[in-house]
Amino acid sequence: xxxxxxxxxxxxxxxxxALSVAAIYSAATAAADSTMDTEPVSEDEVAGWIERLAPxxxxxxxxxxxxxxxxxxxxxxxxxxxxxxxxxTSVYLDRAHLGRGLGSMLQTALVAWCRSAGFHHLVAxxxxxxxxxxxxxxxxxxxxxxxxxxxxxxRNEWRDVAILQLVLSDDAQQQDDRA
Numbered sequence: 004x005x006x007x008x009x010x011x012x013x014x015x016x017x018x019x020x021a022l023s024v025a026a027i028y029s030a031a032t033a034a035a036d037s038t039m040d041t042e043p044v045s046e047d048e049v050a051g052w053i054e055r056l057a058p059x060x061x062x063x064x065x066x067x068x069x070x071x072x073x074x075x076x077x078x079x080x081x082x083x084x085x086x087x088x089x090x091x092t093s094v095y096l097d098r099a100h101l102g103r104g105l106g107s108m109l110q111t112a113l114v115a116w117c118r119s120a121g122f123h124h125l126v127a128x129x130x131x132x133x134x135x136x137x138x139x140x141x142x143x144x145x146x147x148x149x150x151x152x153x154x155x156x157x158r159n160e161w162r163d164v165a166i167l168q169l170v171l172s173d174d175a176q177q178q179d180d181r182a
Contacts, residue, residue, distance in 0.1 A: 011105060013112040016062040016074060021050040023071035024064065027095050034098070037130055039155045039162070052076075059090075059120050063112050065105050072100045075109040077117050080126055088123040094136075106139050114143060114169070123171050131163035145169045 016024065029043035053062055060078045064071045073096035080089035094109045117125055129136045131150050145167040153161035 011065050011067045011072065011108060013063050013065045013108055016053050016064045018050050018053060020064050020071050020074070021053060022046040024053075024062070024074045025049040027071070027074060027097050030098055031095050035158050037095070037133055037136065039157060041157060059087075059122075061113075061116050061120075063109060063116070065096075065109050072097045073105050073109055075113050077113045077120075077122075077125075080124075088121060089126065090117050090120075090122045090124075091126045091128070092117070093127070094139075101135070106136070107142070110139065110143055114171075118171055125169040125171065127167040127169075129165050129167060131165045137165060137167070140167050140169075143169060 025044050025046045025048065028038070028040075028049070031037045032040050032043055035041075056062065057079060060076070062074060062076045065073045065075075073094065075092065075094040077090045077092050080086045080091050092110070092113050094106050094113070096105055096109075114125065125145070127140050127145060129140065131137075137147075146169075147165050148168050149166045151164045151166065154164050155162035
């Protein structure tokens with residue numbers, strides 16, 4: 004059944020979303036077309052992700068009438084202090100709802116959240132042949148900075164990963180400096 008993205012909303016994930024997030028991510032794992040994970044995840048594993056988020060990390064869901072249709076994450080790029088203003092983002096959608104603008108809704112919310120959290124540099128690692136995800140990220144201003152050839156091995160096949168970056172304006176830094 005088609006979903007009208009204008010009737011959906013994006014919000015922070017809760018423990019109650021863990022089963023839906025696990026199902027969406029496990030479907031991506033089963034399809035072997037967007038993640039290097041090779042095993043499904045459980046509701047309890049995802050609940051752990053949500054519960055262990057650092058203060059500068061978030062998991063968000065896009066939902067309609069209480070049904071989770073996709074999720075996204077913004078997480079620290081590295082624990083090293085020099086990377087404190089860099090984050091990595093990822094978005095996963097229920098496969099029945101691809102191509103309806105839900106990924107863009109999530110990405111919009113993630114980028115806004117990252118700005119408000121003071122991040123300056125966002126990274127996305129995307130399978131190099133995932134044209135839809137690459138195009139969506141480019142629409143947000145991400146640029147490809149390289150391709151890691153044969154970095155992943157999934158289902159007896161080497162996979163290339165494109166590394167994309169989005170450098171955010173210094174507005175957040177300037178606000179921090181003025182405070």
